[in-house]
């Protein structure tokens with residue numbers, strides 16, 4: 359077993375996701391490899407400390423009034439549509455009307471948007487950030503690290 | 517998930533979708549602590565965590581109709597939480613600093629036990645501060661995976677769903693996070 363693989367298995371074992379057979383192979387490796395044995399001890403201890411020594415979280419502040427206020431004023435259109443939906447005698451018909459209105463709106467919006475040539479707001483691509491994180495340990499300036507960082511819309515890693 | 521509230525979240529969400537304030541309140545009371553502490557551990561700031569808590573519930577009630585009872589409610593909830601936390605971090609990336617004195621207030625607060633001597637209390641406070649710094653030193657993705665795994669007890673599959681990623685990525689994130697935590701907390 360290679361050290362890199364062994365260390366991955368140590369992490370997997372901490373999550374209770376290592377099968378028994380691989381566990382035996384890992385234990386054999388740890389007996390023979392001082393580096394991995396040290397890694398295992400370090401990782402297990404820090405994982406334990408994370409839960410044991412984590413600072414206590416105080417009382418959650420009550421922000422319900424603000425939520426109601428924001429949720430209610432967030433979108434008068436959405437509230438109006440919701441009310442229409444609730445009171446509608448035939449939801450199928452209402453859905454048809456709403457879908458048509460939405461389709462017309464989207465088409466017009468696209469046309470107007472294209473004409474205004476507004477700069478698009480960059481969406482946060484969760485997958486892109488995961489990729490960047492996977493390469494986060496690479497030295498800055500390497501082509502792969504640059505690629506990963508630019509792909510996620512940011513350079514480097516905190 | 518650790519200590520999931522004993523409420524019928526699906527029924528409450530159905531009522532919440534119809535604008536039922538009573539259902540909003542019940543959902544809020546049942547799940548606010550999960551949202552707040554996850555955001556607090558992730559961002560390290562009580563004020564920002566309170567903002568995120570508001571954002572999450574506003575989004576939750578706004579999208580109550582999209583919730584399908586087939587999916588576990590907590591999976592749906594943590595997805596919204598994860599999104600908000602990651603977006604907040606991306607947005608505020610430049611203005612957040614670990615040494616900001618106004619941060620970590622609730623996280624840093626430790627009360628001495630009645631029988632605890634001042635030295636033991638100081639040691640505990642120092643250790644807590646080291647753990648807090650170590651968590652905040654992880655990349656956003658690693659940190660979120662660690663918080664959901666270690667503090668909320670989510671499985672790889674649940675974390676993958678919350679973070680819109682694969683189980684393999686979750687495993688890799690946790691491995692890298694542990695390696696870094698091992699170095700930082702040695």
Ligand SMILES: [Zn+2]
Pocket residue numbers: 360361362364387391392393394395
């Ligand atoms: Zn080895």
